[in-house]
Amino acid sequence: MSIRFRLLLSFTSVVVVSVILFVSAAYLLSVAVTGDFRSISSFYNIHYSLHPLSEEEENLFLDMKYLAKHDPKLLLDKERLEEYDLQLKMVQAQLAVRHNDAIIYSTPTLNSRELNQVLPDYEMGNYAIRSTLNSGNQFFSYAKFDFYFDEAKQDMGSIFVLRERSPFAEIVRTLLPILIIVFVCVLLLTGFLLYRYVTRKIIFPLDRLRQSAEQIKGGDLSQELSTNAGDEVGQLVMAFEDMRRKLHDSIQLQLHYEDNRKQLLSNISHDLRTPITTIKGYAEGIRDGVTNTPEKLERYVDAIHTRAADMEHLVDELLFYSKLDMNKEPFSFEQVDLNGCVRQVVNELTLEFDNHGVEIVWNNTLSEEQLYVLADREKLKRVLLNLFDNCLKYMVQSPKQITLRIDKQNEFAVVRISDNGPGIHPDSLPHIFERFYREEPSRSQAIRGSGLGLAIAKQIIEGHGGQIGADSEPGQGLALHFTLKLFEDRR
Template identity: 40%
Template sequence: MSIKLRLILSNIAMITVPIILFLITSFLLMIVFLGDIREMATFLPESHNYHKTKQEDTIFFLELKEKSAVNPVELMSKEYLKSLNNVLSEIESGLIIRKNDEVYYLTRELENIRTDELPEFGTEKSFRSLEEIGEQTFAIKQHDFFLKDGSKVSLFLMRDASPWNQFVRTFFPILFGLCLLILIATNGLLTYFVSKSIIKPINQLKKAAHFIKNGNLEHSISAARNDEIGQLTQAFEEMRIQLKESHEIQKQYEDNRKELIAHISHDLKTPITSIKGYVEGIRDGVADTPEKKARYIQTIYTKAVDMDHLIDELFLFSKLDLGKVPFEFERIDIKDYLTDYFEELSFDLRKQHVELHFQFAPLGHYQVVADREKFKRVLANIINNSLKYMDKDKKELIISIDSTDEDVEISIADNGPGIPEDSIPFIFNQFYRAEQSRNKLTGGSGLGLSIAKMIIEEHNGMIRLESTLTVGTKITIILPHHSCSEEATS
């Protein structure tokens, strides 16, 4: 249930519940105060009376009306009127007869009444009505008629309704206070339960936010509701998970940065130490022959070239990582491009006794969008990495191209020693080497494959590696077709 609907229902309950409780309590109080609720009916107008039969005073009043029509002279007789006292006493009523605005007869119970405030002639009431006469309240039945001499006569059958008045005066403040008490209690309870259902999950969110503020991203909260707060809780939990993932990524970046610095320090310090050693050998006269001195100088030059290559790769890696390397993309046929590239490479491969096999389907579709120089850097890094680790007498490189409806796959396979399975997931990480000795004879800077991957990703492509120990390693580059590249760009 949503909070909006819950508040609407609580507001409805705040109105209906007090009304129902008020009516029930009023009914009970009426019974307590009057003993029998039927006693109340004797003071109410007959139109509100629940009795199905006429009351005694009504029957008596009808008899007097009939008498005024049949024998008005006898009705005006004082002896006859006095004979009615017993009946009036039984029905707890009094009788007043007014003739031409003068009181002709009244019973002893009504001697103190202010007769001048009685209803005027012509306002006959056959049904009981409550009237204020002086400081008292009476239930009055009135009958007006004419005598034969033209005199106007009003007959009043009256009953003291002060108990009703007293009841109302006593009962109303109690009912008002009770209504106020019920309203306060109902609103208080509904407000408590509704606010509790809202405040409790908010406190949980507050607690979770406190944990996050203190750096604890492990404290999770579950959304057990489907209302707005439940949705907020779910969004908060998703935010916590994203923050945790971002924190872990940031920690990984920090670890990678520390590892990068450590590798750079190692890979730069090692040739510098060698250079210093050879320079000291020349300076101290250890290289005492021209041949030895030339060998020392050649070693110093080789180490400096290695350092220059490492710095060049570091510089390229940093620019690729920051996205600041400009790419000059153009449409090329990758089959023709690789054919030209391997013709240039074949001379060096023959010197290293490496057999190169280039396989492709002549009618395949090989149009891609690529940066010629950057892609040549990818091929060089992959092939050089394969050549450094080849340990067999017959060294082979097999390059194959396969074309599908969506992309072009370029595979470079060697017959080297292969890569351990536990090292494959990390092979494209910067400075990672499956051979951990960091020997320059069997490994380079450790950035070659990382740079290759970053360049391929800039081409909207993918690169993956498969390797089997003692069999060899295959790296596959996947580039989208030229048409697919145009659609992705547009």
């Protein structure tokens, strides 16, 4: 059985039980008040019918009834009637006497014409002598007695002792059926609104959860769930949404890894295939006796050696990169004098710079200061070597100049290495730190490289908790910069 159906059932039962209890209470009340278990059928009249008059009024009524039985002619005497009326007035009751179809006496405050129209018919057995009536906009309870002035002539008469009842009681009497209908309607409406409210707050979100779960089962993790509710159902929806997002992210990550793996495989195959083909070609040349002079043979062997060395370099770089990528390459951090370290690398490369006609320019005063960073010295050197190697490789036109600058920026040291080479096209700039990425001119100009140098530099700098970036204007050179956390002596 669905929750929605159960809710509908429970609200309907509440309404039905309430109505039954309400009707039973009304019935029991009427029985309790009237003492008659059939009283519900004449509920309106019975209370006043049983007790229409007070004790004094009742006594006066009995007096008149006695006269009516024994000497009815006396009831035609106006003075006597006025006397009775006066006594009744003192207890706030009123009198009316009927002779055949006409009212021969009525208390002056009564409207005798209206009253005559609503008085009950003669009923000489006097079985129902107490009841209520409406005259104009007044509501009365009364006691009456029907008698003969002269039985032989069928000359009939009635005495009425009337008492006006509260107008509010009359309003309630008139409106009671409507009020009961209104009560029942309010009850039904409340039940319905409650049902709608609970449905909206519980069933709809659960429905959306089910739909979302089905979509996830079908492999669609993109549909977002949202809720503003802070209740238990809202929390459930939020937890579900959290789960969906994490699942979505992890699947995306997996796809990304899978993509990476495929690309890596294709890059490695491609990068290994070129030197292997070359080596194979040279080896076949030697086998087929193409190298008929010792110089030619030496050239072929040299070429084979160079390609093999390239492959070795590529495999070494790849191994190193994948170790960094999988966090399997340990870092041994120590306090390193950054200026000293950069100077040392520059000195080691002096010969290379001279051979390529490259001038090194130091661009700031900090270059003299000792600036300590926490770094793995060997890996930091590798970063610098990779960056200088690129400058040497890609700067082709004189004058060749490399500018070095080391700054402090908050708790970081910033190293900036700029060259005045060809620079990089803005479209390629965001990709140069990706592994195997090589900009088109470097590929086509047969400048040797595997596209791993900057990817390795990035992994190393990020392993230090720093960041690496590049700025370039095509034709104006490339500026590479990285940050390293300054060493704080806490002793």
